[in-house]
Amino acid sequence: MSKPKCWQDVPPGTIAWGASARDVETGLWRSMRPILDRNKCISCLKCWLQCPDASIETDGEGKVNGINMFFCKGCGVCDKVCPVGAISMHPEADFSSECRKRGEDPGRVADHVR
Amino acid sequence: MAGINLKELTNRQSPLTEGHRMCPGCGAPTAVRQGLMAVEDPVVIVGATGCFEVSTTVYPYSAWRVPYMHIAFENAGAGVSGVAAAHKVLSRKGAVKDNIKFAAVGGDGGTYDIGLQSLSGALERGHDFTYICYNNQGYMNTGAQRSSATPANASATTSPAGSVIPGKLERAKDLTEIVAAHDIPYVAQTTLHDPMDVIRKVKRAVETPGPAFVNILVPCPLFWKIDPANQVKVCKLAADSRFWPIYEVIDGRHVLSYDPKDPVPLKDFLMVQGRYSHLFKKGKERTDLIEQGQADVDREWEKLLKKCSGWTG
Numbered sequence: 286m287s288k289p290k291c292w293q294d295v296p297p298g299t300i301a302w303g304a305s306a307r308d309v310e311t312g313l314w315r316s317m318r319p320i321l322d323r324n325k326c327i328s329c330l331k332c333w334l335q336c337p338d339a340s341i342e343t344d345g346e347g348k349v350n351g352i353n354m355f356f357c358k359g360c361g362v363c364d365k366v367c368p369v370g371a372i373s374m375h376p377e378a379d380f381s382s383e384c385r386k387r388g389e390d391p392g393r394v395a396d397h398v399r
Numbered sequence: 400m401a402g403i404n405l406k407e408l409t410n411r412q413s414p415l416t417e418g419h420r421m422c423p424g425c426g427a428p429t430a431v432r433q434g435l436m437a438v439e440d441p442v443v444i445v446g447a448t449g450c451f452e453v454s455t456t457v458y459p460y461s462a463w464r465v466p467y468m469h470i471a472f473e474n475a476g477a478g479v480s481g482v483a484a485a486h487k488v489l490s491r492k493g494a495v496k497d498n499i500k501f502a503a504v505g506g507d508g509g510t511y512d513i514g515l516q517s518l519s520g521a522l523e524r525g526h527d528f529t530y531i532c533y534n535n536q537g538y539m540n541t542g543a544q545r546s547s548a549t550p551a552n553a554s555a556t557t558s559p560a561g562s563v564i565p566g567k568l569e570r571a572k573d574l575t576e577i578v579a580a581h582d583i584p585y586v587a588q589t590t591l592h593d594p595m596d597v598i599r600k601v602k603r604a605v606e607t608p609g610p611a612f613v614n615i616l617v618p619c620p621l622f623w624k625i626d627p628a629n630q631v632k633v634c635k636l637a638a639d640s641r642f643w644p645i646y647e648v649i650d651g652r653h654v655l656s657y658d659p660k661d662p663v664p665l666k667d668f669l670m671v672q673g674r675y676s677h678l679f680k681k682g683k684e685r686t687d688l689i690e691q692g693q694a695d696v697d698r699e700w701e702k703l704l705k706k707c708s709g710w711t712g
Contacts, residue, residue, distance in 0.1 A: 295459045306418035306455070306462035314423065330405050333673030334594040335631060337428040339417045347406025355418040361628030374628075 311338065315359035317374045319352050325371035332363035332372065403437050403598060412464060414442055415706060419462035420454040423662045424627020426617025426634070427451045427533040427593055431504060433594050434531060434601030434613070440500045441465065442605070443482060447475035447505030447514055450540040455667035470474040472509050476518035479503040487527070490675060500605050501527070507534040507548035522581040529604045529611045534570070535619035543622040546580075547572045551695070552688050553674045555622070565688055568604050570695065575614045576581045579648040583610045587647040589656070590616035591634040596656060624673020633671055640668040643702045646707065653706040665693045 328348045332340040340357040344350040352363070352372075364372045414435045421428045427450060436443065443466045446452040452469055455462040470478035479501050489495040505514055510532040518530060537555050538544040543553035550571045554560035558567040575587040575588040587600040597615060604611035616637055620627040637643040638657055642665055645657035666689055669675040678685045 292459055301460055302459075303467075304416045304464045306420075306457070306460040307416050309418040309420070309457075309460055311418055311420065330409065331594075333409060333592075334405070334427060334433060337421065337423075337425055337432070337630075338419075339413060339415070339432060343409040345410055347409050353417070358423035360630075362424060362429075362630050363624075365628045366631050 310355055312353075312355045312357050312369065315354075315357060316377050317359040318354070318373055318377050318380060319359065319361065319372050321349070321352055322371045322373070325369050327369055327371070329368060331366045331368065331377055331394060335362050335366045337362065403595070403602075407437050407685065411436070414438075414444065414463060414465040415455065416464055418460070418463045420457055421450065422620060422627070424618075424620045424630055426619070426630055427506070428455075428616050429591055429630070430533050430597060430615040431531065433597040434553060434615070435502075435590075435605075437598050437602045438500065438605045440498050442500045442502055445470055445475055445479040445482060445501065445503040447503065447509035448472040448540075449506035450535075451504060451506060453540060463466050466592070471650045472513040474517045475503040475505045475509060475514050476521035476530065478526045479530070480521040480524060483528045492541070492632070500529070502529045502531055502605060504533065506539070507532060507574075508534060508538045508540075508546050510534070511548045511572060512546050514576075515574075517532040518578075519581065522578065522612070524582050525583075525609055527603070527608055529607075529613065531601060531604075532574070532612070533617045534574075534614055535617050535622065537619070537622050539619045543619075548574070552669075552678060552685075554672070554677060565677060565685055566674070567609055573699075575612075575648075578612045578614075579651075579653075581610075582610070582651055583612065584650055585611040585647070586614075587612070587656075588614045588616075588643070589645050590637050590643050591618075591631060592638040592645070594655070596645065600656075602608065602646075611612070622674060624676070626673060629671070633668075636663060636668040636671065639663045640665045641696050642668050644700060644703050646703060653707045655703070655707045665689065665696050 326349050338356050338358055340353040342350040342353050361374050364374050413432055415432050437711040445468045460640050483501045534548050536547050536548045543555050544557040547569050547570050549567050551556055552566040560566040579586045585604050589596050589600050600613055604613050618630050625633050634669050639659040640663045646655045
């Protein structure tokens with residue numbers, strides 16, 4: 286079955302495409318943004334294990350690579366479980382002027398992995 | 400822990416994807432993600448109605464990489480036994496060659512209350528499946544009503560604390576022991592205090608031939624009225640206060656998997672949650688109810704230790 290283009294293409298009673306929720310930008314819910322300090326991070330993977338939204342990105346060798354802002358809902362669990370304080374939470378509003386300067390809509394994040 | 404390499408797990412695709420619409424800081428996706436992380440065989444998921452079902456399959460999206468069947472509140476046990484039985488027949492006829500595992504996921508409403516008879520039937524018939532109950536101690540999808548998993552004195556919308564009653568009057572029922580009484584190969588109880596414990600227990604449950612059951616206590620930030628970021632801390636308090644004992648029942652033998660070195664009083668677990676705030680009102684502290692709760696916890700813990708004595712893991 287090919288991927289449906291619009292809702293009329295989806296057969297009644299079923300969801301045609303597995304993992305399609307990956308198109309949903311749950312990051313738009315976020316009010317607090319986690320910032321990862323790569324110099325402090327020891328890649329213990331505690332945040333990766335505990336993230337309810339699977340938003341901690343790894344590089345294929347078990348090292349933490351960044352936080353996926355497309356999906357991160359900003360719950361702050363990663364900040365609390367981090368044993369070395371490498372993640373800090375900041376109000377999303379602090380980033381709006383920075384986003385505008387780059388010509389982005391402050392509510393959206395263009396470069397998803399930071 | 401032997402056999403599980405976290406670095407290797409990071410390269411594996413989780414059956415549950417990102418982009419599901421569970422609340423920020425909800426414990427249910429964490430529990431299911433951690434649990435299915437180390438399962439190597441392909442799985443088929445049967446989801447009972449509940450938060451987790453409505454939020455992972457919002458039409459027309461699905462947050463599952465694996466086949467998923469939505470089933471009603473009362474028949475997740477019957478649904479998963481049907482799928483497992485179909486697989487057994489097709490394997491016998493040679494139509495299916497893969498070793499496929501079957502898991503049902505339900506909340507406490509769909510497991511403790513509404514789905515209990517179909518679960519009991521499936522356990523008794525001995526189908527090869529795993530039932531994962533994410534227990535947030537109430538009906539969260541419909542607005543924090545009490546369920547039979549809600550502990551005593553918790554304020555829920557259908558047992559609100561006020562001048563008449565101090566929250567729910569009844570104790571929670573012990574479903575893990577009810578399931579263990581079916582004498583099935585594997586029963587476990589855990590919470591999000593230690594990810595390796597969840598990973599190990601669900602992996603073992605899925606790999607055990609025959610029925611298996613895992614009861615995972617997960618916080619609901621809206622009902623428990625906690626800061627979503629404190630998910631792990633609250634679960635740790637649940638385990639350390641012995642409110643939620645961490646143990647497993649392997650072939651009828653009780654084995655304690657976590658014995659808190661420095662047990663904390665039940666009060667510490669209750670105090671961090673807004674649903675118990677009426678017990679701690681200045682000048683109107685309900686020390687009698689807190690002491691009663693502590694006595695219940697101590698009694699249950701003694702009972703569990705007696706069951707565990709004589710067996711080693």
